[in-house]
Amino acid sequence: MNPDPFVQFDMWFEEARASEPTLPEAVALATATRDGKPSVRMVLVKQCDQEGFVFFTNLESRKADELAENPRAALLFHWKSLVRQVRIEGRVEAVTDAVSRAYFDSRPRGSRLSAWASPQSEAIPDRAFLEGRVAELDRKYPGEDVPLPDFWGGYRVVPDQFEFWVNRDDRLHDRFLYVRQDDGAWQRALLAP
Incomplete structure (x- = not known):
């Protein structure tokens, strides 16, 4: 295992990209x-x-409300094709508007319209409601210029702990723990399964 958990993650993530049938970036x-x-x-x-690890979301969602109250989170990547997982814990911070805007502008137009159209996690009458909102927004924002909603942005999970897990025979799995020290260095340990 690499002494730097970010380097170790990158190596495993590249393997997951090559072998995982869908969305290795899902967490x-x-x-x-x-x-x-x-x-x-x-x-x-x-x-x-x-x-750290950046994801984007509606800033009026339950997750955003919880992160405002308690800015810590855990991530779990599970790559079934590799029989591996990576667990990450850390503090969460908002990314800059520039980072959110750059990612938003890189998304397909339909995804940008959907960000505006969906009142995330609210009850809606039916799917036609969403489709109608998208059609309305399509007329409002013709072409490629769809502005960034003020209720949409990104978060970064800044890890203070990683755990890399590998399936092994007889349930004697490998678990490699990395904990960030006060000086920024990473302490490693092999954990019992």
Whole structure:
């Protein structure tokens, strides 16, 4: 295992890209309210580097509300084709408007219109409601210029812990824990399964 967990993640992620049939960037994101009530959902990590793991979302969503109350989260990548997973815990920070805008502008036009059209997690009468809103927005924003909604943006999970898990025979799985120290260095340990 590489002494740098970001380098180790990149190596595994490249293998997942080559072998995972769909969405290797899909990750379970766990958040919790201030009083500890948890929730989890799948999101897509769109950027990962030495600063952390970035995902984008509606800023009026449950996850955004929970992150405002409790800015810590856990991520779980599970790559079934490799029989591996990576668990990450850390603090969460908002990305800059420039980062959100750059990613938003890179999305297909339909996805940009959908960001405007969907009142995320609210009850709606039927699918036709969403389709009608998209058609209305299509007329409002002809061409490629769809502005960034003020209720849409990104978050970065800044890891303070990684755990790399590998399936092994007889349930003697390998678990490699990396914990960030106060000086920024990573301490490694092999954990019992």
